[in-house]
Amino acid sequence: MQWEKLLSLKRQGDTNKRLRIEQDDMRLGFEVDYDRIVFSSHFRSLQDKTQVIPLSKTSFVHTRLTHSLEVSVVGRSLGRIAGKAILKKYPHLKKIHGFKFNDFGAIVAAASLAHDIGNPPFGHSGEKAIGNFFLNGNGKRFKEMLTAKQYQDLINFEGNANGFKILTQSKNGVTGGLRLSYATLGAFMKYPKESLPEKPTNHITHKKYGVFQSEKEFFKEVATELGLLKMNFDKEVMYCRHPLAYLVEAADDICYTIIDFEDGINLGLIEEELALEYLIKLVKDTINKEKYASLTKSSDRLAYLRSLAINSLIKDATKIFIENEEAILKGSFETSLLEKSKYKAQIDDIIKVSVEKIYRSKEVIHKEMSGYAIIETLLQVLTTTCQNYYNNKPTHYDSLIFNEIDFTPADINTTYNFLINSCNYI
Numbered sequence: 001m002q003w004e005k006l007l008s009l010k011r012q013g014d015t016n017k018r019l020r021i022e023q024d025d026m027r028l029g030f031e032v033d034y035d036r037i038v039f040s041s042h043f044r045s046l047q048d049k050t051q052v053i054p055l056s057k058t059s060f061v062h063t064r065l066t067h068s069l070e071v072s073v074v075g076r077s078l079g080r081i082a083g084k085a086i087l088k089k090y091p092h093l094k095k096i097h098g099f100k101f102n103d104f105g106a107i108v109a110a111a112s113l114a115h116d117i118g119n120p121p122f123g124h125s126g127e128k129a130i131g132n133f134f135l136n137g138n139g140k141r142f143k144e145m146l147t148a149k150q151y152q153d154l155i156n157f158e159g160n161a162n163g164f165k166i167l168t169q170s171k172n173g174v175t176g177g178l179r180l181s182y183a184t185l186g187a188f189m190k191y192p193k194e195s196l197p198e199k200p201t202n203h204i205t206h207k208k209y210g211v212f213q214s215e216k217e218f219f220k221e222v223a224t225e226l227g228l229l230k231m232n233f234d235k236e237v238m239y240c241r242h243p244l245a246y247l248v249e250a251a252d253d254i255c256y257t258i259i260d261f262e263d264g265i266n267l268g269l270i271e272e273e274l275a276l277e278y279l280i281k282l283v284k285d286t287i288n289k290e291k292y293a294s295l296t297k298s299s300d301r302l303a304y305l306r307s308l309a310i311n312s313l314i315k316d317a318t319k320i321f322i323e324n325e326e327a328i329l330k331g332s333f334e335t336s337l338l339e340k341s342k343y344k345a346q347i348d349d350i351i352k353v354s355v356e357k358i359y360r361s362k363e364v365i366h367k368e369m370s371g372y373a374i375i376e377t378l379l380q381v382l383t384t385t386c387q388n389y390y391n392n393k394p395t396h397y398d399s400l401i402f403n404e405i406d407f408t409p410a411d412i413n414t415t416y417n418f419l420i421n422s423c424n425y426i
Contacts, residue, residue: 001226001227001228001229001240001242001243001329001330001331002227002329003086003090003093003099004093004097005225005226005227006183006186006226006227006242006243006244007020007093007097007099007103007107007183008181008182008183008186008225008226009023009029009030009181009182009183010181010182010225011029011176011179011180011181011182012168012175012176012177012179012218013175013176013179018181019097019098020097020098020099020103021096021097021098022098023098028102028103028106029181030103030106030107030110030181030183030184031106031110032181033106033107033110033178033180033181033184034072034106034109034110034113036178036179036180037110037113037114037117037167037178037180038113040117040178042117042166043065043068043113043114043117044065046063046064046065046068046116046117047063047064047065048063062259062260062263064116064119067116067255067256067259068112068113068114068115068116068117069113070255070259071112071113071115071116071251071252071255072109072110072112072113072251073109074112074251074254074255074310074314075105075108075109075111075112075113075247075248075251076105076106076108076109076112077105077314078105078108078247078250078251078314078317078318078321079104079105079106079107079108079109079244079247080101080102080104080105081314081315081318082104082108082244082247082318082321082322083099083100083101083102083103083104083105084101085318085322085325086101086104086322086325087099087100087101089325104244107181107183107184107187107244108187108244108247108248108251110180110184110187111184111185111187111188111244111245111248112248112251112252114163114167114184114188115163115188115190115248115251115252116159116163117163117166117167118159118160118161118162118163118164118165118166119159119162119163120157120159120162120375120423120426121371121374121375121426122367122368122371122375124159125368125371125372126371126375126426127157127158127159129371129372129375129376130154130157130375130379130423130426131154131155131156131157132372132376133375133376133379133380134151134154134155134157134419135155137376137379137380138376138380138383139154139379139383139419142154142383142415142419145415145416146415146416146419147213147416148196149194149195149196149213150213150416150420152195152196152198153195153212153213153416153420154419154420154423156195156198156209157423158191158195158208158209158210160189160190160191160208160209160210161195161209161210161211161212161215162212162423162424163188164185164188164189164210164211164212164215164219165212165214165215165420165424166424167180167185167188168180168185168215168218169214169215172408182222182225182226183226183242183244185222186222186223186226186228186242186244186245187242187244187245187247187248188245188248189210189211189219189241189242189245190205190208190210190241190245190248190249191205191206191207191208191209191210192205192210192211192219192223192228192238192239192240192241192242192245193205193206193209193210193211193231193236193237193238193239194209194211194212194213194216194236194237194238195209195212195213196236197233197236200233200238202334203334204241204334204335204336204339205231205238205239205240205241206238211237212420213416213420214416214417214420216237219237220237223239226242228240228241228242229330229331231331240331241328241331243321243325243328243329246321246328246333246336246337247317247318247321247337249336249337250313250317250321250336250337250338253336253337253338254310254313254314254317254338255310257313257338257347257350257351257354258279258306258309258310258313258350259306260354260358261275261278261279261350261353261354261358262302262306263358264353264354264357264358265302267358269357269358269361270353270354270357270358272298272302274353275302275353276298276301276302276305278346278349278350278353279302279305279306279309279350280305281346281349282305282309282312282343282346282347282350283305283308283309283312285312286308286311286312287305287308291304292304292305312343313338313341313343313347316338316341316342316343317337317338317341320337320340320341321337324340375426378426379422379423379426381401382401382405382422382425382426383418383419383422384398385397385398385401385402385405386402386407386411386412386418386419386421386422387415387418389402389412389418390412390415390418405425407421407425
């Protein structure tokens, strides 16, 4: 892969080239991407989804929105540090094409800001609840009406693919969704493949999938424009990652590792002394013991350690990225950046505690159980309404539902479309 193509400013519907050297630095295209995401209704809806505890009523617990903002800040730093090294290695990118190190930061920040935009309520449990409706619930009745890949999109519903749909789908006369630059869309795609085949290799790209059948053709256009390497799996849509997607993933990994841990402490799910001990292990090379000892409030000590931990992981992740940049461009780098981190043992310890104390806490489990019932009920209503409209047999109740969800005829012109759009609405 080549950076000249990977940094494409093209947007859906463009007929002319967008050259970096012709860009107005006061209104750079990659920064426009960030602004468009911030002002989108889908991004605002993240304020109602909590990061750790579903439906939490406490003000200090992170929501998906605050989490996404924090990931974008970390992503910007990762991108800028990496961008500075890349421009030093490939000086023609600056001299001939006009790219600056801030461009890399802007792309990673925008993609990081949107990284959770397609997640359903109740997070990964919500994804499983949607899949269960179509695999074992009433949604199974649609199986024979769909192709294998369409059905796989539903039974293995994926927030990453839904995010790409939200960012790119034409809706209510708005062509191309948010019309983000292809570089930002590429960095957003952690799993640039369709739902089948499932995990054909152990490559990090194959861990999940990132595009529904409904957006497959446009995704292929984006991948071609960016020059993403096509993986050799017959006729399947499967590409190597955009290099900057590794930095987006690292930003998310850093934030949820450290900040979910912090939320667990604030919620009383993790003992404070235990938590501080784990964080100190992570920052033992950079901690100022005298400064730490002077902090009398536990909240100040926690904030200090969190800041050091994030900074240490940012430096380590960019070091790994820069050292492996050529392998990443060739598509041969097969793990996440933090998997190679010198802090991996400490990260694993923190995640283990978070899983045991937070993600498997009774409060989380009880909310997720409720989520299954809520999502199943909503999907039953939505899919039945859409099916009745599709068959030209709507009831009065269906008309009330249809007006509420604001679907258009294009949203229900095929069985697959009304099913995937019902999931998207959830």
